[in-house]
Amino acid sequence: MTVNPAITLIVAVAENGVIGSAGAMPWRLKSDLQHFKRLTLNKPVLMGRKTFQSIGRPLPGRTNIVVTRDANFAAAGVAVASSFAAAEAIALGDALRRFATEIVVIGGAEIFAHWIDAAECIELTEVHARPEGDTYFPAIDPERWEEVARRLVAATADDSADFSYVTYRRRKPR
Numbered sequence: 001m002t003v004n005p006a007i008t009l010i011v012a013v014a015e016n017g018v019i020g021s022a023g024a025m026p027w028r029l030k031s032d033l034q035h036f037k038r039l040t041l042n043k044p045v046l047m048g049r050k051t052f053q054s055i056g057r058p059l060p061g062r063t064n065i066v067v068t069r070d071a072n073f074a075a076a077g078v079a080v081a082s083s084f085a086a087a088e089a090i091a092l093g094d095a096l097r098r099f100a101t102e103i104v105v106i107g108g109a110e111i112f113a114h115w116i117d118a119a120e121c122i123e124l125t126e127v128h129a130r131p132e133g134d135t136y137f138p139a140i141d142p143e144r145w146e147e148v149a150r151r152l153v154a155a156t157a158d159d160s161a162d163f164s165y166v167t168y169r170r171r172k173p174r
Contacts, residue, residue, distance in 0.1 A: 005095040007118050009105045010039050011137055012125040012163075018133030020108060023054050026131035030158035035165065039123055043100050044091040046115070049073055051107040063094040067111060084114050109135045122168040129161040146171050 013019055018026060041061045049068035058064040058077035065079045067087045073080055081087035091103045105115045116122075116138055122145065149167040 003101075004092065005101050005103050006120040007103050007105060007115055008039075008121040008123055009112055009116060009119050010036065010123045011107060011112060012127055013137045014127045014129050014131055014133070016130045016133075017136045017139070018131055019112075019137045020054075020135030021131065021133040023050060025054075026133055027127050027129060028158070028160045029125065029127065029163060031153060031156050032125050032159075032163065035125070040104050040106070042098060044094040044098075044103050046087055046091055046103065046105045046111065048108045048111040051111070052078065063091070063098075065090050065094075109137065113138050120170050122166075124166045124168065126164040126166050127161050128163055140168060144171055145169070 011019060012025060012027075012029065012032065014027070020026070040059065044063040044065060045059060046065050046067065047055075049066055049070060052064070052066045052075065058075070063079065064077060065081055065087050066073070066075065067081050067084060069082065071082065079090050081090055088103075094100070095103050105111060105119070122140065124140075145168040147166060148169050149165070151165045153163050153165065155162045
C-alpha cells in the first residue's frame with residue numbers, strides 16, 4: 001500500500017506576520033539556514049516564481065518545483081508548473097520515486113495560502129522582530145493547528161534577531 005506524502009509548510013514569519021519585503025526577507029538569520037536545509041534536503045520543494053527568484057538558484061539536493069502563471073518562465077535545474085495541480089502532481093511523483101514521506105512548501109504568500117488547507121504540518125521560524133513588509137503569512141487558526149514544539153534560539157553575530165523554531169500539527173477532526 002502506498003501512502004501519499006504529507007505536505008509541510010516551511011516558513012520564517014516575523015511577530016507581525018511579515019514574511020517578505022520588496023522581494024526579500026527583511027531579516028538575516030544565518031543560523032536558520034542549516035535548519036532549513038535539514039527540513040528540505042532530499043525532498044520535493046514547492047515554491048512560487050518570486051520565491052525562486054529571491055533565492056537566485058535551484059536548491060541543491062532537492063527537486064525544485066516552481067509554480068508560475070508566466071508561460072515564458074524557464075530556469076535550469078527546476079521543474080516549472082503552470083498550475084497548483086500540475087505542481088502537486090510533479091511533487092507527488094518525485095516524492096514517490098524518492099520514497100520521501102513529505103513534500104515541502106517554501107513560499108511565497110500565495111503558495112502558502114493555497115497549500116495551508118492541505119498541509120499536515122507547519123515548521124515555522126518565528127522571528128522575534130516586527131519589520132516593515134509587504135508580504136504576509138496567513139493567520140494560524142488555533143482551532144485547526146496545535147503547537148507541538150517550540151525552541152528559542154538566541155541571535156548570534158550572524159543573525160539580525162532572536163527567533164524560535166515552532167512546529168504546528170493539524171488538529172484531528174473531533
